[in-house]
Amino acid sequence: RSLSCHPNSPRSNKVPQPTLWLSCGCDSRPSKILLKITSTAVVGTGLGVLIFWLIFRPHWIDVHVTGVSLTEFNFIKNNTLNYNLVVNMTVHNPDGRVGIYYDLINASAYYEDQQFDTRTLTRFYQGHKNTSSLNLVFRGQHVSLGAEEPSKFNKEPTNGLYSIDVKLYLRIRLKLGRTKTSTLKPKISCDLKVPLSSGDGSFAGAFEITECDWDI
Numbered sequence: 614r615s616l617s618c619h620p621n622s623p624r625s626n627k628v629p630q631p632t633l634w635l636s637c638g639c640d641s642r643p644s645k646i647l648l649k650i651t652s653t654a655v656v657g658t659g660l661g662v663l664i665f666w667l668i669f670r671p672h673w674i675d676v677h678v679t680g681v682s683l684t685e686f687n688f689i690k691n692n693t694l695n696y697n698l699v700v701n702m703t704v705h706n707p708d709g710r711v712g713i714y715y716d717l718i719n720a721s722a723y724y725e726d727q728q729f730d731t732r733t734l735t736r737f738y739q740g741h742k743n744t745s746s747l748n749l750v751f752r753g754q755h756v757s758l759g760a761e762e763p764s765k766f767n768k769e770p771t772n773g774l775y776s777i778d779v780k781l782y783l784r785i786r787l788k789l790g791r792t793k794t795s796t797l798k799p800k801i802s803c804d805l806k807v808p809l810s811s812g813d814g815s816f817a818g819a820f821e822i823t824e825c826d827w828d829i
């Protein structure tokens with residue numbers, strides 16, 4: 614249950630805006646941020662402190678891709694893409710006081726900006742200074758619908774590396790003491806260059822751990 618000091622006020626649902634707290638102090642909209650801090654501080658000091666903390670601590674959740682294997686990626690004649698992609702990630706909460714409820718984790722895989730699969734992961738709570746591992750398995754067939762799609766999926770990879778992006782659509786709530794924020798909806802994008810693996814799922818070069826970005 615999210616806690617708000619003005620449950621009857623319709624505005625309380627709108628605070629905080631994830632686009633704002635993820636945009637950090639380096640953004641070119643300082644006056645808007647200031648306005649938001651001020652209005653948030655009016656809504657509730659606890660929440661205001663939390664937002665303040667968030668704005669001045671960008672990249673507070675670290676997301677890394679620690680391992681990838683792509684054992685199948687074939688576009689067959691029938692407008693059908695066969696794929697078998699495993700992506701291992703870690704999500705790290707570096708803070709010593711704030712816990713995170715991951716209420717929804719939708720992970721989508723894209724090739725050449727074209728989505729071919731999406732998975733919903735099990736919700737969980739992440740405590741202080743904790744690291745969670747996510748194991749994403751995208752396996753199956755994608756049947757193309759649009760006219761443009763087939764040519765995109767058919768595109769040969771450059772240097773044998775497939776440009777695959779994995780995006781996470783999150784719904785999270787933060788917990789500080791007994792206070793919980795309302796739902797935030799950050800997005801995370803991991804841009805990967807993935808070679809097709811041999812049958813056993815390994816490939817010649819070691820995979821370089823890749824840091825993911827916040828999408829604003």
Ligand SMILES: *[C@@H]1O[C@H](CO)[C@@H](O)[C@H](O)[C@H]1NC(C)=O
Pocket residue numbers: 679680681682699700701748
């Ligand atoms: C991904 O994680 C699973 C489970 O921890 C492990 O069995 C698998 O080998 C990992 N795959 C890669 C490519 O890192």
Ligand SMILES: *[C@@H]1O[C@H](CO)[C@@H](O)[C@H](O)[C@H]1NC(C)=O
Pocket residue numbers: 691
């Ligand atoms: C091609 O697609 C059609 C309809 O989607 C399906 O009935 C047929 O079995 C498919 N053929 C092959 C070779 O996959």
Ligand SMILES: *[C@@H]1O[C@H](CO)[C@@H](O)[C@H](O)[C@H]1NC(C)=O
Pocket residue numbers: 719731732733782
């Ligand atoms: C998450 O994915 C499920 C299907 O896996 C979909 O029904 C749902 O609308 C998605 N939610 C969001 C917020 O993208």
Ligand SMILES: *[C@@H]1O[C@H](CO)[C@@H](O)[C@H](O)[C@H]1NC(C)=O
Pocket residue numbers: 740741742743744
């Ligand atoms: C992370 O959370 C799990 C489950 O709540 C717990 O068992 C583990 O000890 C925690 N790890 C750290 C480093 O706090």
